[in-house]
Amino acid sequence: MALEADAAPAALIRLVAALADNKYFLGRRYAGWCTSAPTLESAVASAAMAQDEIGHARSLYPLLRDLAGDSPQTEPETRTEFDAMPALQEPFSGWEDFVAANFLLDTAVTVMLEAARTSSHQALAQRARRMLEEEPLHWLHAEGWVQRMADGPPGMRRALAGALRRATPSALGWFDHAAPDLVASSMLDAGAQDLRMRFRGRVNPPLADSGLEPV
């Protein structure tokens, strides 16, 4: 398939901006629970994951600047047009929202990074590989808390199920950033539909183990 001139760069800019913004917002939302998580241990884990995510954003914004040029919109301190998922736009209303974001939204971003691991855009591929080294711990935390809350009292289980339902459209919609141009130019190894399948293949087995609805 022939690419239109500049089509892939525009899609790449949108993807890198969205990766940076969602990492930044995940970090900010995780950080909000550093002092109010249910246990001291999970407070420390929240702080560590917040630090990871903000560190990832910090490595992606310079790439955005390289691709889109210097402007207030490519600096995180002056950027106002953030492209974060709807479920990350507002602070979490409870720990169940933290767990749902950790399980669904963090994982959705990870699935996108995995698709960029062998990207033809070297700078993106290098960053993706580096960021992915820290994500297995986030997944363990998410899986552990989903199981714990699903096995908890009925009210806790209902709260988790509700939070997962609210976060699901954000997670599935996120994959629209995997534009066909990016696949055609080998910047990503799969498009939106395939990435949604990979995502469901990751999150649905633990949801089934916990007797929760699949996404």
Place this chain on the structure above:
Amino acid sequence: MWEVFARRKFEEPLHHVGTVAADDERLAQVYARTIFNEFSWVEMVIFRRDSAVRIMES
């Protein structure tokens, strides 16, 4: 409760670095990694405290 052991060099023995409270093995791993992150460990292991075989007690 989980006991956490780690070592900084392969030629050193594992030594006790602390404990973490978790009712899930996955969460215990995350908590141990994030709480005891002051060094670049080459190995870290966790054991359930109640799995210990007590061979002496005063």
